[in-house]
Amino acid sequence: MRKxxxxxxxxTVLIGTLTTAGAATAAEPQATDIKDRLLSIPGMSLIEEKPxxxxxxxxLNYTQPVDHRHPxxxxxQQRITVxxxxxxxxxxxxxxxxxxxxxxxxxxxxxxxxxxxxSMEYRFFTPSRPSxxxxxxxxxxxxxxxxxxxFTALKPIYTKNWIATGGxxxxxxxxxxxxxxxxxxxxxxxxxxxxxxxxxQDAAYDRFFxxxxxxECRDRLNAVxxxxxxxxxxxxxxxxxxxxxxxxxxxxxxxxxxxxxxVVLDYVWGFWQYSxxxxxxxxxxxxxxxxxxxxxxxxxxxxxxSAYTDQGLEQYTPYYYQAxxxxxxxxxxxxxxxxxxxxxxxxxPRNFVPRSIxxxxxxxxxxxxxxxxxxxxxxxxxxYGQNDPWGAERFRVDKGAKDSYVFTAPGLNHGxxxxxxxxxxKALATARILDWAGLPAxxxxxxxxxxxxxxxxxxxxxxxxxxxxx
Numbered sequence: 018m019r020k021x022x023x024x025x026x027x028x029t030v031l032i033g034t035l036t037t038a039g040a041a042t043a044a045e046p047q048a049t050d051i052k053d054r055l056l057s058i059p060g061m062s063l064i065e066e067k068p069x070x071x072x073x074x075x076x077l078n079y080t081q082p083v084d085h086r087h088p089x090x091x092x093x094q095q096r097i098t099v100x101x102x103x104x105x106x107x108x109x110x111x112x113x114x115x116x117x118x119x120x121x122x123x124x125x126x127x128x129x130x131x132x133x134x135x136s137m138e139y140r141f142f143t144p145s146r147p148s149x150x151x152x153x154x155x156x157x158x159x160x161x162x163x164x165x166x167x168f169t170a171l172k173p174i175y176t177k178n179w180i181a182t183g184g185x186x187x188x189x190x191x192x193x194x195x196x197x198x199x200x201x202x203x204x205x206x207x208x209x210x211x212x213x214x215x216x217x218q219d220a221a222y223d224r225f226f227x228x229x230x231x232x233e234c235r236d237r238l239n240a241v242x243x244x245x246x247x248x249x250x251x252x253x254x255x256x257x258x259x260x261x262x263x264x265x266x267x268x269x270x271x272x273x274x275x276x277x278x279x280v281v282l283d284y285v286w287g288f289w290q291y292s293x294x295x296x297x298x299x300x301x302x303x304x305x306x307x308x309x310x311x312x313x314x315x316x317x318x319x320x321x322x323s324a325y326t327d328q329g330l331e332q333y334t335p336y337y338y339q340a341x342x343x344x345x346x347x348x349x350x351x352x353x354x355x356x357x358x359x360x361x362x363x364x365x366p367r368n369f370v371p372r373s374i375x376x377x378x379x380x381x382x383x384x385x386x387x388x389x390x391x392x393x394x395x396x397x398x399x400x401y402g403q404n405d406p407w408g409a410e411r412f413r414v415d416k417g418a419k420d421s422y423v424f425t426a427p428g429l430n431h432g433x434x435x436x437x438x439x440x441x442x443k444a445l446a447t448a449r450i451l452d453w454a455g456l457p458a459x460x461x462x463x464x465x466x467x468x469x470x471x472x473x474x475x476x477x478x479x480x481x482x483x484x485x486x487x
Contacts, residue, residue: 051073052073052075063078064076069121072101077099078095078096098117098134100121101133106133107130109130109134110135112191113186114183126182127468128474152338155335158197162197162198164198180450183210184432187208189487209431212411213346219348219349221409222348222409239354240301241316245281246281246354270327280321292430338376391416392415394414397418397422398424399412399414400425400433401424402433424438451464451467
């Protein structure tokens with residue numbers, strides 16, 4: 018009997034030990050280091066981690082389907098970055114619509130909400146390009162689906178509210194993401210986002226250039242642009258020497274002459290896109306008496322003579338492809354330049370994409386997005402610059418839109434932001450962003466960014482793209 022009791026006691030202890038061990042194993046915590054958690058996501062791999070005080074910063078690759086409608090048809094590696102602060106903070110999802118920067122940076126909404134930031138490289142911008150490249154899979158729905166998959170993968174880690182943002186083509190991207198996946202984000206802040214609803218109706222741009230800035234500034238710019246065409250022969254000789262010296266070629270656009278005119282016709286647009294009215298003092302005051310070098314330098318500084326070379330165009334093939342298939346592209350007139358000086362006018366995107374890549378325009382794509390935004394926008398903020406040409410055709414909100422706004426920053430260019438709005442709009446915009454992020458805000462008039470300004474992280478300069486690109 019005593020032996021039986023001893024055996025029963027030993028068995029009970031053994032069972033208890035096994036049960037406790039099993040419970041401990043079941044309760045063993047999952048990876049808690051943020052890098053381990055990110056890399057536990059299927060398809061996520063680390064390129065590098067870069068230190069930054071107060072954050073963890075990761076450059077990552079994420080495996081994406083080439084075609085989200087047919088995921089089994091192949092994959093590619095898409096670069097993203099994560100600026101990690103804390104999983105208890107809201108997250109901002111940023112894209113510029115082009116390549117992603119691999120250096121730590123914080124967009125304005127990220128500073129406002131003091132949160133994390135996920136940044137995405139747009140598909141087909143190298144190295145985030147499938148190989149071989151099926152260009153028919155570069156469209157706004159496929160790109161929005163890239164964002165949706167990234168959000169879906171990261172939401173279990175970053176469980177608080179999310180806000181999408183982007184500037185220019187990135188603002189367009191954030192808007193298209195919201196149109197196709199309206200349940201993903203808690204808010205959208207789209208900066209200087211063009212909205213070319215009807216591609217062949219561009220009179221809004223002509224009206225803009227007739228009144229922007231001051232007459233004195235417009236006259237200076239117009240005169241330099243005209244003079245560059247009047248002196249075409251001499252300046253094209255300079256251009257040919259410049260191209261030979263740098264190894265530039267002109268196969269895609271077709272000729273040096275076409276490239277020269279394209280650069281010159283971008284001049285006035287480029288000034289207002291990236292400069293301020295105060296910068297008019299840098300423009301030659303009398304184009305007729307300016308030297309060839311002065312005309313060349315002014316045009317090169319603003320438009321960039323490398324922009325329409327094969328080497329300048331190559332990086333931006335995905336943008337021009339989209340402009341020629343869905344986004345649309347502006348065409349403006351030059352009433353102050355005699356017709357005899359203009360041979361080509363604003364050239365279509367087809368001229369900037371290799372002929373080996375087929376392109377067919379889809380006029381319904383932008384109409385669909387515009388209609389959806391006007392009548393279905395929810396928690397969306399659009400910010401434009403008063404002197405930015407791209408704002409001539411912009412997004413608007415109408416009946417059916419809820420808690421959505423379109424604001425214009427006085428005197429600002431393509432770098433317009435919330436900080437540049439008039440006081441009451443700035444406060445309202447900041448308060449709404451905080452609310453959409455799920456953060457308690459003071460009264461609207463007292464709303465301000467939660468994170469202290471960091472001169473290295475919080476870049477406020479306009480995102481400059483060479484030539485006529487948003």
